[in-house]
Every structure is written in structure tokens, then in C-alpha cells.
Amino acid sequence: MTKKELSPLEKLKASRNPLRVIDDIYKEAQEGIPLSDDYIGLLKWYGMYPHINSQNLEDKKYFMKRIKIVDAKINLEQLEVLAKIGQKYAKGLVDFTTRQNVQFHYIEIKDLPEIFKLLDSVGLTSRMASGDGPRPIMTSPIAGIDPEEIYDVSHLVKEVDSYFDKNDDRFSNFGRKYKLGISGCGRHTANHEVQDVAFTAFKTEDGDILFDFTIAGGLSKSKQIAYRTNKYVKEEQVKDVAAVCAEIFRDHGNRENRNKARVRHLVNDWGLEKFVEEIETRLGYKLQDGFEEPQITPHENRNHFGIYKAKQEGESFIGFATNSGRIAGEDFQSISNICKKYGVKGIALTPTQNFILYGIKTQDAQTVADEIDALGYPYAPTPFRARLQSCTGNEFCKFGITETKEFSKVVVKQLEENHPDFKENVTIAISGCGNSCSHPQISDIGFVGTKVRDENNNRVEGYDVILGGQVCGVEGSRFAHKTGVKVTADNLVGFIGDLITSYKTDNLNTSSFKEYLNEVELNK
Incomplete structure (x- = not known):
């Protein structure tokens, strides 16, 4: 009796390492073997999701x-390849994400072999870009470049990432995703307060x-500011602590309830005490006590x-602003061309969906800044363009209730036109649903997608309004508070x-717009 051939999904369920199954899938793809719908559930381990959960065959491809x-x-070489793929x-259509990654849209299965060849040719991959395992590590975009940084963590980020990748049989099939942050940035750009596990460098006296060492942060519907473990971690301990936390998770x-995973x-x-004890038990040594939190930069100054x-x-x-994280493919190509023209070493992505060009000859810096600015990506942006973030929205995401990306781009332009003299730092986030991928819960003004009634009692796209979010270390962070106010998309700019x-x-005796948003009471 012949042994029954397992389907791809059965192979996944039987395997502790879905990446091995998926590696086989891509070998088949490169050999021209068509991929059936059974494979779609596996693709997330290679950073791929269907645009929309639709019955329309045109959408499903x-x-x-x-x-x-x-x-x-x-x-520079990677930038040229990514621009070509875009x-x-x-x-x-190219998006920069809040986790410092690049997202492409309208990708088809038939193009995967060629895309993977292009990525591999410059040392890039989408393997473990998502899926139920360690996600790409949040870090300073200019580690090793910024003279004001606390410590260059580049080698630590690469060491930890490589460790998880080489040991994918142990770390690629969690109950859900595992988000890390490792940063030595002087402006604390890695948002350690909302990471599952984070290591934030500081200098002792x-x-x-x-x-x-902080743990258990996160956004979405079960939002939580991370806990300080009251432990300090040495440089040589970072990899082991990150791995042990992953093993415990x-x-x-929880593998029974994805919402609790x-x-x-x-x-x-x-x-917290039991979790830290388990960490130290698995490490085989005690971590150094650390009861004092380092001084942390406020969210609005992390740029x-x-x-x-x-x-x-x-x-x-040079740091530049996008408009809500979306880069037109032709602009991405133009940025690549400018970098090549002036011998720029590369581009770094920020957690605010913006970017930094690095390795620029100082004598060329102003010229490069002006040429990128002329494309529509300013190096001295307005407050609205600097810190307005948006998620994918219902344009492509099955969870999205509202369209966000193109809408947000219009919002930024209208705010700039209507309020040219407004100069205060303000963070604004527009999210298409309650999963809050654009971080409305830690923004000064957050908009969470929903359906509302307009003046004619029609159900239209709209937003729940939340105000006053902030991250500034564990002790100084707070989530935005619900106002009970809903606005239609058409009225968002006016609001x-x-x-x-x-x-x-009337600023209510506050010293800043940011502070005012925590004092003002809105008419519901």
C-alpha cells in the first residue's frame, strides 16, 4: 500500500518548521510547477498575503x-533591485512600513521565481519577513553612522537575526509573531515601549x-506598554536573552486562542517575576539588577x-519625509538614480515610514537634498508630513474597513494648505481598522476606521477619534484616550x-498642542 502524499497544509501542520515546507514550494515554482490555492496559507512565511479576501478571481491573483x-x-545595489521590482x-506601488521594511503590491505567483532571483542577487529575502516567528528587528536606521548615537548595535542586530534564521527549526512555528527591538539610537527611534522584547542601550556613569531590558509591549486591540524587567543586559548577553525569551514564548x-498568542x-x-525567573533559569545565570529607567526621548522628537x-x-x-509611507515606483527609481549619480551608499528606513540617505559626500549633501526634495520628499517637512502615518487600509488588506493610503496623502496636502503657519510637532495616525498597524494608539491624534452615518443617514467610511497618545519610556508613556467622537472621512481634515x-x-493654559489634546473636551 502506497503512503498517502500529504497536502501542503498537512505538511505544515505536521512540521515544526514551515519554512522547510515553503522552501520546497519555491523549488517547485522555479521549476514551473503551478502553485494551487492550498499553498496560499503558507506564503505568509515568505512575507506574502492576498490583497483582499475576495471571491473575485481577478483580486485573488x-x-x-x-x-x-x-x-x-x-x-545601493539592493536599492536598484528593489526599484526594478517596484x-x-x-x-x-511601494510602501515603507512602521517596522522598517518594504512592501510591494500587485505581486503575482508567476513572477516569484524571477523576483527571488533578483532579491538573492543582492542578498535580500522575504523569508521570515512575516509569519508566526521572529519578525525583522526594529533598530536605529543610522546605527554606525550617527555621531550622537549611544552605541552602534549593527552587529548585534545582524547576529540575532542570523541566529534565528540558522535555527529556523526552533523558531519558525510560534503561536504568533514575535517582535524584537535592539537599539542604541540617541533619539530612541525603535519604539521599544511597544515591542514584545526590547534592548535599549544607555551609558552608565x-x-x-x-x-x-523591556518586555510585553504591543499595540492592536490588546494594547499594552512594555514592562521594565528591572534588569540590565550586557552586550554579550543580548543574543542569548532574545533567544531564551523566544523559547519561552x-x-x-497560547496556541488555542490566536487573540491571546x-x-x-x-x-x-x-x-513578570515568574517570566524573568524563567529567563534566568534557562540562561543559567542572573541578570544585573537595573531599577532605574534611562532617560528616553519623547515620541515626537524621534526623527x-x-x-x-x-x-x-x-x-x-539626510532625513526625508514621505507622504504616509507610500512611494510611487517611478519616484523610487528616481531616488535610486540620484543615489547612483552621487555615489550615495544607501537608504535607511525609519519606524515613521520615512527614510534617510546615508554615505553622501558632504560636498554633495545639499545638492542631493534639493534633488530628492524636488521629487516631493522634503528634508524640512511640515509637521503634518513629518509624522502622519497610515496603514494599508481596505485597498489591499482584508481587515481594512476604510481606505487609508491615498486618502492620507490627500489629508496631508490639505492640512499643509489650510494651516501653513502651524509649526508644532504633532503625530497623526490613520488606521483602517482596530488592529492599529499605523500606531494611532500612541499618536497625538488617532483615527481608527469604522462605518458612520453621514448627514443623510447613509453608512459611509469614517473614524473613531482617539487623542493624547505618547511614548516616552515605560514610565512616561500613555495610550490615546477614547473621545466618543466619530467623524466621516470627508470631515476628517476639518476636524x-x-x-x-x-x-x-484658548489653549486651556497648556504649553503645547500636544498637551492641549489631553485637556480638551470634544462635543460628541
Whole structure:
């Protein structure tokens, strides 16, 4: 009797390592063997999701594809390849994400073999860009470049990423995703407060470098600011601690309820003390006590817009703003061309969906800044363009209730036109659903997609309004509060305008617009 051939999904369920199954799938794809619908559930481990959960066959053939950027940096050769993929295979739609990765749209299965060859030719991959395992590590976009950084963690990020990749049989089939942050940024751009596990560098009074160790942060519907473990981690311990936390989550995370399958739920179920004890038991040693939180930069100041001198002699780096994280394919190609023209070393992605060019000859810096600015990506952006983030929305995401990307681009332009003199730092996030991928819960003004009734009692796209979010270390962070106010998409710009006008009229004795948003009471 012949042994029954397992389907791809049966293979996945029988395997602790879905990546091995998927590697076989792509070998078949490269040999021209068609991929059936049975494979679609496996594709997320290679950063791919169907655009929309639709019965329309035309919709079902397209995918979003996420490219894993290991240390937030893309060198010149990689940039050229990504620009080519964006133009040739993605219909010119490129998004920068809040986890410092690149997302393409309109990808078709038939193009995967060629796309993978292109990625492999410059050392890029989408393997483990998503799926139920360790996600790409959040870090400083200019580690090793910024002279004001606390510590260059580039080698640590690569070491930890490589460790998970080489041991994928142990780390690729969790109950759900596992999000890490490792940063030595002087402006704390990696948002450690909302990571599952994070290591944030600081310098002691004696000049030594240690990492403040935080766990159990996260957004979405079960939002939570991370806990300080009251432990400091040494540089040589970072990889082992990250791996042990992953092992604990793998072994004890909730596999029965996907909504409870995150590190924060496990920590809350066990208690922080028990979780830390388990870490130290598996490590075989005690971590250094660390009861004092380092000084942390407020959320609104975590950026590097403008022209700066780099650590490297004769080099500079420049921070630019996108508009809601979307880059037109032709603009992406133009940025690549400009970088090649001036010998720029590469581009780094920020957690705010913006980007930094690095390795620029200082004598060329102003010229490069002006040429990129002329494309529509300013290095001295308005407050609205600098810090307005948006998720994928219902254009491509099956969870999206509202369209966000193209809508947000219009919102930014209208706010700039209506309020040219507004100069205060403000973070705004527009999310298509309650999963909050654009971070409305930690923004000054957050909009969460829903359906509302317009003045004619028609159900239209709209948003729940939340105000006053902030991240500034574990002790100084807070989530935005619900206002009970709903606005239609058509009235969103006017709503922000009314807030600005009321602040200028009566600031309620506050010192900033940010502070005002936590004091003002809205008419429901």
C-alpha cells in the first residue's frame, strides 16, 4: 500500500518548521510547477498575503509582498533591485512600513521565481519577513553612522537575526509573531515601549554600555506598554536573552486562542517575576539588577530630518519625509538614480515610514537634498508630513474597513494648505481598522476606521477619534484616550482644523498642542 502524499497544509501542520515546507514550494515554482490555492496559507512565511479576501478571481491573483530589511539599511545595489521590482512587478506601488521594511503590491505567483532571483542577487529575502516567528528587528536606521548615537548595535542586530534564521527549526512555528527591538539610537527611534522584547542601550556613569531590558509591549486591540524587567543586559548577553525569551514564548504561548498568542498575554498570565525567573533559569545565570529607567526621548522628537554630518570623515546623512509611507515606483527609481549619480551608499528606513540617505559626500549633501526634495520628499517637512502615518487600509488588506493610503496623502496636502503657519510637532495616525498597524494608539491624534452615518443617514467610511497618545519610556508613556467622537472621512481634515483653531483661541493654559489634546473636551 502506497503512503498517502500529504497536502501542503498537512505538511505544515505536521512540521515544526514551515519554512522547510515553503522552501520546497519555491523549488517547485522555479521549476514551473503551478502553485494551487492550498499553498496560499503558507506564503505568509515568505512575507506574502492576498490583497483582499475576495471571491473575485481577478483580486485573488494579487499579493502584497514584504521584503525583510535586516538592519533598516538598503545599500545601493539592493536599492536598484528593489526599484526594478517596484516598477516591473508591483505596478509602481511601494510602501515603507512602521517596522522598517518594504512592501510591494500587485505581486503575482508567476513572477516569484524571477523576483527571488533578483532579491538573492543582492542578498535580500522575504523569508521570515512575516509569519508566526521572529519578525525583522526594529533598530536605529543610522546605527554606525550617527555621531550622537549611544552605541552602534549593527552587529548585534545582524547576529540575532542570523541566529534565528540558522535555527529556523526552533523558531519558525510560534503561536504568533514575535517582535524584537535592539537599539542604541540617541533619539530612541525603535519604539521599544511597544515591542514584545526590547534592548535599549544607555551609558552608565562609569561610561559602560548596558541595555535596558523591556518586555510585553504591543499595540492592536490588546494594547499594552512594555514592562521594565528591572534588569540590565550586557552586550554579550543580548543574543542569548532574545533567544531564551523566544523559547519561552514558543513553549508556553497560547496556541488555542490566536487573540491571546502574544508575549504580553503570557507575561500577564504568569506575572513578570515568574517570566524573568524563567529567563534566568534557562540562561543559567542572573541578570544585573537595573531599577532605574534611562532617560528616553519623547515620541515626537524621534526623527532625523535634515542634513547631518556622519561619523565617517567627509560624509553626511539626510532625513526625508514621505507622504504616509507610500512611494510611487517611478519616484523610487528616481531616488535610486540620484543615489547612483552621487555615489550615495544607501537608504535607511525609519519606524515613521520615512527614510534617510546615508554615505553622501558632504560636498554633495545639499545638492542631493534639493534633488530628492524636488521629487516631493522634503528634508524640512511640515509637521503634518513629518509624522502622519497610515496603514494599508481596505485597498489591499482584508481587515481594512476604510481606505487609508491615498486618502492620507490627500489629508496631508490639505492640512499643509489650510494651516501653513502651524509649526508644532504633532503625530497623526490613520488606521483602517482596530488592529492599529499605523500606531494611532500612541499618536497625538488617532483615527481608527469604522462605518458612520453621514448627514443623510447613509453608512459611509469614517473614524473613531482617539487623542493624547505618547511614548516616552515605560514610565512616561500613555495610550490615546477614547473621545466618543466619530467623524466621516470627508470631515476628517476639518476636524483637525477645528482642533488647531480652538487651541489657538484658548489653549486651556497648556504649553503645547500636544498637551492641549489631553485637556480638551470634544462635543460628541
